[in-house]
Amino acid sequence: MEWINNLFMGQGVAHSILLIAMTIALGMALGKIKIFGISLGVTFILFVGILFGELGLRVNHEVLHFFKEFGLILFVFSIGLQVGPSFFSNFKKGGGTMNLIAAGIVFTGAIVTIIIHFITKLPITTMVGIMSGAITNTPGLGAAQQAYLDATGIEDPTIPMGYAVAYPLGVVGIIMSIIALRVIFKISFKNEEEALRRARGGSDEALEPLSLEVQNVAIFGKTVSSLSESLSNRHFVVSRVYKRSTQSIDIAGPDTILEEGDKIFVITRKEDVEPITMMVGKEIKMDRKQWVPSNSHFVSRRVVITKSEISGKSIGALNLRALYGVNITRVNRSGFEMVASSDFRLQYGDKLTIVGSDAALSSVEKILGNSVKHLHEPNLISIFLGIALGVILGSIPMMIPGIPQPVKIGLAGGPLLVAILLASFGHKYKIVTYTTTSANLLMREIGITAFLACVGLGAGEGFLDTVVNKGGHMWVLYGVLITIIPILLMGTVARLAFKINYFTLAGLIAGSNTDPPALAYANTLSDTDASAIGYATVYPLTMFLRVLVAQLMILLFI
Secondary structure (H helix, E strand, C coil): CHHHHHHHHCCCHHHHHHHHHHHHHHHHHHHCCCECCECCHHHHHHHHHHHHHHCCCCCCHHHHHHHHHHHHHHHHHHHHHHHHHHHCHHHCCCHHHHHHHHHHHHHHHHHHHHHHHHHHCCCHHHHHHHHHHHCCCHHHHHHHHHHHHHHHCCCCCHHHHHHHHHHHHHHHHHHHHHHHHHHHCCCCHHHHHHHHHHHHCCCCCCEEEEEEEECCHHHCCEEHHHHHHHCCCCCEEEEEEEECCCCEEEECCCCCEECCCCEEEEEEEHHHHHHHHHHHEEECCCCHHHHCCCCCCEEEEEEEECCHHHCCCEHHHHCHHHHHCCEEEEEEECCEEEECCCCCECCCCCEEEEEEEHHHHHHHHHHHECCHHHHCCCCHHHHHHHHHHHHHHHHCCECCCCCCCCECCHHHHHHHHHHHHHHHHHHHHCCCCCCCHHHHHHHHHHHHHHHHHHHHHHHCCCHHHHHHHCCHHHHHHHHHHHHHHHHHHHHHHHHHCCCCCHHHHHHHHHHHCCCHHHHHHHHCCCCCCHHHHHHHHHHHHHHHHHHHHHHHHHHHHC
């Protein structure tokens, strides 16, 4: 029976993999248990790892270190691929203000942490671990560990210990802070929903179908392209035209001439409806089905871009209207519908709504791909190329004035930054980074579960002794202060100075702490999507800042 003893109590690879797998499985199962409607999710893996460590179960150091670092890389890289396409666009249309508030929460939390560090004389490594737990940010934990290891050549077990102690009340504290802001400002959900509807009345980007009759003498005899030039600051596509002279409906192209009494079918944004209507003539009541008469020779079809050579090209550059007599009216990317303007640059995985004849659409499908099977094939070259570039970038030493040793953005920051850049600009260099939601989620979950299991197993020995006999119980209080002070302070600024809607603010707070349980709570406050939008708007920048700030604090104060 010696093989059983070696398997469960030894130091071999089989024992290490078995113990890590058991830690993940048990942690995931226990993480589904809810207390007062809140569960710790995958973070419970960390506590199971700590328990196994306290029980004397050990994993080979080299195996543990490899699993932990590779898991962290997979996790942050998949996050970068997910948020990359919207990372830079999130700074537009109010996103700048929201990201400013979120950055304020990040930096205020760092300042509170540093103040507690100087008052209590607690090592900065421990304080950064407590901060990462208080804001429920696992990549920051990984970045801090990596930065300390690079700077000193050794690991500090108090970093994950501080994280584990502060994390449970970090989850609760974020939600309680959101509730506290509601009480402080006497928030009325009804008033907030009404204010949100009024604010969105002129800025909602949901696409609108619009039927118009040409009555403006200024555009009689002009082409559709001339109309587009006259409204160059508006986003719309003229999809179909009803010619009064022939009493027929056809696909509208740039050279289609508009005459008095003609009718056009337009796809646009809500905010552009009024100026387009004023330029053309008047809006008419015409059902969308009427634009596709029974004897029509054209249909509307969804076509998916699955050919990498199309990625990065503008719709106008494809020249599909002139070549095949079809019209692209909408682009759906990651669940968001956008107007298919001629300068819109396409990406792999975009879903296009195209109007044309069956024969023409069949030809267009061959050009664009439209092979759903290809979407489910992982682009492993770009993934591992990106990871390799991320590791190289994260290993480059950079000198910063005031810091005694070179700074590296590490195995957390490098892959995250490269993934964001590849997802945002890879299409310009024919690099396909598209992954299905399920594939991205699988890579992310495997990464984070492996990382947390290894962190817990490595930190387990001496954890209870630290908490009970070495002042660890005070870490909980420090974590609570790091959680609530930045949220209440910046939440007050957001409401008083920037008048940010409460539902949006709740999502912003959850996103600035990268905390899904807080987002789940925020989503229950209203039927609107304001909280989800607030979360998504600030999440990418916040994740990057959390990783960077954790490393800088270690390097500046060790």
